[in-house]
Amino acid sequence: MSNQQSKPRESLLRYWTTRYLLALCVGLLIIAFFSVLWIRHTTVENRLNIMELMAEEIADRFVEMSEGKPIPKGDVPGYLNDRGRFMDLESDPLISIVDTYGNTLTTNRPQDRMLQFSEVLLNEDKTVQELNNDATKEAFYVVKVPITYQDAPVGWVVMLESKANLAEVNQEYRLLAMMIIGLALIGWAAIYFLSKRLSKPIQEVAEAAREIQAGNYQIDLKDSYQEQELYELVHSFKEMSKRLEKLETLRTELLAGVTHELKTPVTSIDGLLQAVHEGVVEGEEAKEFIKLSILETEKMKKMVEDLLAFNTYATNVMPVQLQEYEINQLIKESVYQWEITHEVSEDFQLVVYQASTPLFVHIDQIRLQQILINLLNNAFQAMDGKGKIEVKIDTGPKNISIKVNDSGKGIPDEEVPYIFERFFRGQEKKLRVRGLGLGLPFSKLIAQSMNGDLILVKTSECGTEFMIELPYQKHSFRKD
Incomplete structure (x- = not known):
């Protein structure tokens, strides 16, 4: 218990913003990781396609220049040196013109003029091939396009570039990093303001609770x-x-x-x-x-x-002693007992409506009579002994109800929510009737102890109706 009390507490705003930011950053890092892999993959594929198109263009140009004659050795024509800039690469690829035996005839890199290409490599059906340098463990891509004249091969255009250079996209990485950081900041700001909006009313309620605790x-x-x-x-x-x-x-x-x-x-x-x-x-x-x-x-x-x-x-x-009783007879006896103990005038009328068939329920006879007599006393006092009280036994799908309806003045609206509160007494009743205000709360407890309830059905200036509910099945009622 002491450990729980000494454990520091976090505010709701800090709790949610920090954890949401952590979860957001982890999620964005995962997205960034797979995005980098996808960017690298698509960039390599796109640049290989561009290299293939360039190689085909160079092959067609050399055919036009040579007109079928042997290709002279020497420097690559000037226009080849400008081709790398169209590929959007960090470095120019190696472009070589080789004969059918793999000997380099001309290249854009004079230092690599003696480079020899394998005939097996050139005769491979694949236009694009991936090679690994065993010495440097570096991967390369080779793009080769045949130079043909009158359907006869006269040489090859070979383009060579490392995989690392082809996948180099620094600008895209910067854009991706900016986007990830921007999303993280926007997400954090959104959850911050949403959490603040959520925590503010909770904090106000907590402060109000402390005020109530202090008696305000x-x-x-x-x-x-x-x-x-x-x-x-x-x-x-x-x-x-x-x-x-x-x-x-x-x-x-x-x-x-x-x-x-x-x-x-x-x-x-x-x-x-x-x-x-x-x-x-x-x-x-x-x-x-x-x-x-x-x-x-x-x-x-x-x-x-x-x-x-x-x-x-x-x-x-x-404990409540539940036994089986016939409700019609029990209500009739209870009403009779109440009548003989009260002096009533000619202006007073009490009518009982019984069910048309016998109804047997498990109740505590004394306690049910206690509830009924309390309701009759309240109704009689509300009418000042003049008016009409109706006691009606009715049934529903799962319960039997005993309704007590009077023609009194009704209960004031401001007092209705408190009539079942212990010790509550209405203003008018305080002046006329002595008591502790336990009648209705006590009656409700008794009804609930018998698996039923006591409910205020309606009240107005024309009268009030209470209902005692007890578990039972449906029957019709008739006037007694």
Whole structure:
């Protein structure tokens, strides 16, 4: 662990530019190597073709000059000395006029006038031949063209040049080197600016993360990037920072809320018992005060139980007892139990829509009833006890759904993303209903523990609909 911490870190810009430049240089060197081989090969072939054409031209010119007479010995005519410049060679090749026996009659190099060519070499069918000098280990190319008069050979035009001279193309190598270096610089510059464009938003996100770590959630990140991945990174980070800021606010409110919610019953109990203890109230009134103290104690006990139960489910240590139940009957019983414990007015209506056929699912009966009762309580409070609640059992290809729809005021849009956050309570609910804000998060955990889920389907000024999903198969439903 210490070795990993002490290992120096490289910036993304340096990491990519250096490695890309290295890979680019290696690739360009390989390309340059094969390009040099190809240039040398094609240059040698082209110059050999030019030498062959020159030899044929010289042979035709000598036929015209001699008109069939023996070719005199002496210096090569002046025009032969200028032929090398047309070949674009670093040095002039040896040009010799030889007789049919291989004896040199004339040449462009007087010092090589006594040069003797083998008859075997001259009689070879190949116009272009490659020879090796055993003494110097140097390779040469020989180009020979016969001099004929009236279809009879009268001599040979022989051109001789080393392979190294034929392959010499310094200017082309310079151009190739300039091109390779130019490509390397352009490639490096391109990857530098692209890496800089990539690393800049990442660096900004890293700096913003340090700000959040320090407790500052007011960050400003530009999310106008055209690249999809960069946009998603920055946008997701901004959303995460907003959510963390909201959760931090919720945590602060939680401390105040839990303190307030627990302090209120404690204060009430203390005042009631003090009145009884000091004799402020006596007889039936004292009994009433004690009864109120017990009720406040039960409320406080319920809050503590909710905290303990939620923590147990959140840490996945509470087992769920899954058994097979018929869902229609179970929902009917749960709704009935809720109705008999609530005083409802004539303006309130509760309707249950059951499936047309019996549906058996593996669930924890008590836990499912707990979710349903919590949803019914929330719906009843949202309508102030006046309106209509519908409970509908529906089925899909792979699941069964229990929908609870109310005709209340709905949930404000700004509160919708947080309704399943632990300890979150809407502004209106804080003023009217005591609690810790664990009802919906706790219900969602219970549903997920039964391989299902609790989902907010829709909410508006006309009402809200929640849905409990459980695995099952498709059936139709009918009104109960």
